[in-house]
Amino acid sequence: MLKDNLSRQTVIITGANSGIGYEAARKLSEKGAHVILAVRNEQKGKAAVDSILQGNSNxxxxxxxxxxxxxTSVRNFSSTFIEKFHQLHILINNAGVMIPPFGKTKDGFELQFGSNHLGHFALTGLLLPLLKKTPGSRVVTLSSIAHRGAAIDFDNLDGSKGYKAMRFYGQSKLANLLFAKELDNRFKEHGIETISVACHPGISNTNLFNLGKGETPKYLKGLMKWFSQSAAMGALPTIYAAADDSLTGGEYIGPDGRGNRKGYPAIEIPAPGVYNEETITRLWTVSEELTGVQFDF
Structure with a gap:
């Protein structure tokens, strides 16, 4: 059952200036939450805040x-947030980079794995002290149907031995899913009340790329309604994962339609073998080593 009243709850949503993150910020603020749009582009972030306020002045x-x-930015954000706020009820790890040309983060990680997984891993670990002391807190991490058939190539995480954008995107989204599951396992193992839930938006219009032409071709626009859904619909699994009282942690939420591409949110069962214990443990260890962030459970 979705909570109708989130007043006095503090929510962080990464990448909330557009798409799924923006829609989730808009809906959660309507429920009374204080929402922090954690964004890279400050100009776009301010425009998103103004847009939300135009629709709801309260x-x-x-x-x-x-x-x-x-x-460094992740650490600065976390320390600033902890100085300003005494609680964190919901952390939504939403921001994502999708199938860019090969590139690296400031710290030398492959861009998709570094941004989509390692950045969120570090952020969650640094904010853990606040999450632990906030009753009923939860972490929501966005994965994707692109995790299906993906694998973590531990011998080529930086892309130095070859790079295929879609393969590396799938790897990063699989990492998001495994992180969300293992985080919940460790919360329960240490008797911590916080829960961790994974979700994905199916295929929403925000995930379609423009083939380098600046605008989506007309023939694709006509097909969109058949294989994708709006950002507002794509945000529903995120909102469900963030605000549904019945969730106990470890769930994976996605659209209920064919192939989980579109529809209304429901608990989804990942493909058999996705939660491989050896892979999960190795991913956690590697993530701690690469980021230098240790989780203080």
Missing amino acids: ASVEMMKLDLADL
């Missing part, structure tokens, strides 16, 4: 700068 929203492709 909304409590603000923008804070966060670049997940720069661990």
Whole structure:
């Protein structure tokens, strides 16, 4: 059952200046939450805050700068947030980079793995002290149907032995899913009340790329309604994962339609073998080593 009243709850949403993150920020602020839009582009972030306030003058929203492709920025954001706020009810790890040309983060990680997974891993670990002391807190991490058939190539995480954008995107989204599951396992193992939930938006219009032409071709626009859904619909699994009282942690939420590409949110069962214990443990260890962030459970 979705909570109708989130007043006096503090929510961080990464990448909330557009798409899924923006829609989730708008809806959660309507429920009374104080929402922090944690964004890399401050100009776009301020525009998103203004847009939310135009639709709801009572909304409590603000923008804070966060670049997940720069661990110094992640640390600065976390320390600033902890100084300003005494509780964190919901952390939504939403921001994502999708199939860019080969590139690296400020710290030398492959851009998709570094931003989508390692940046969020570090952010969550640094904010853990606040999450632990906030009753009923939860972490929501966005994965993707692109995790299906993906694998973590531990021998080529930096892309130095070859790079294929879609393969590396799938790897980063699989890492998001495994992180969310293992985080919940460790919360339960240490008797911590905080829960961790994973979700994905199916295929939403925000995930379609423009083939380098600046605008989506007309023939694709006509097909969109058949294989994708709006950002507002794509945000529903995020909102469900963030505000549904029935969740106990470890769930994976996605659209209920064919192939989980579109529809209304429901608990989804990942493909058999996705939660491989050896892979999960190795990913956690490697993530701690690469980021220098240790989780203080």
